[in-house]
Amino acid sequence: MTGLPAPLAEIVDDFTALSESDRATLLLEFADDLPPLPEHLAPEAMEPVPECQSPIFLSVDASDRGAVRLYFSAPREAPTTRGFAAILHQGLDGQPAEVITAVPADFGHELGLASVVSPLRLRGLAGMLARIKAAIARAG
Template identity: 55%
Template sequence: MTGTVELPAALREIADDFAELTAPERLQLLLEFSEGLPELPERYAGSLDSMEQVHECQSPIFLAVEVADEPADEPGRRPVHLYFSAPPEAPTTRGFAGILHEGLDGLTVDEVLAVPEAAPYQFSLGEAVSPLRLRGMVGMLSRIKRQTALKSQS
């Protein structure tokens, strides 16, 4: 894919960081994002049935999206929070989750919904991981956006 898509500032910074590296260095940075993925809060720990599985991923990954209640009068400005469960033995998948968590968590509903579906292709990971693995990240983003849209209406 040529050109770049418009990304929120935090995701753009991550994409720029990856673009400056060689393929092996990109894998190392992906591993760092994997290691930095926050633990699940207690309300989700041991409750994967309350989370959505991302079937496009080769490893079992689950996610949950929460949309804050405030400001109630401006639904598009409500902050979004993301939670992921990914096994430690799946560093690529955990790394994708880590990127999305760092780049999207805390953004507003409108900002999350504006992220282009092609955003995962902007991290220069095509040389480092297989297209099948990248589709997993696309699946994560798609579910995040869908859950954000649904939960922002309630």
């Protein structure tokens, strides 16, 4: 898929190289890799993502147009949502705003998870990406 920054394209390649059951396992491994919030951020001060079935919050720091910083808060009891947040964090954190805004809205389908997770879960991933792009647009 074109329009993906190298770190996100590598994640997509990792998923598509696996069988369906292994993709689900990889998603759960990503959930364990979501970094903790910095001390200056509290989930209550972050933007909720109502498109997600689980309570997730994000913060986008696009004040330095050279590198957008992404922060996510997702409960451990929601490993699918945490996994999607970790994919976005690992694939997009530190990228320039114009690179992030060029990511296709439906890139999540390229992960090959449609038969492993519900369409509502994939919509949550798209919702997170849309909110990141909207925050970048507001900052710009």
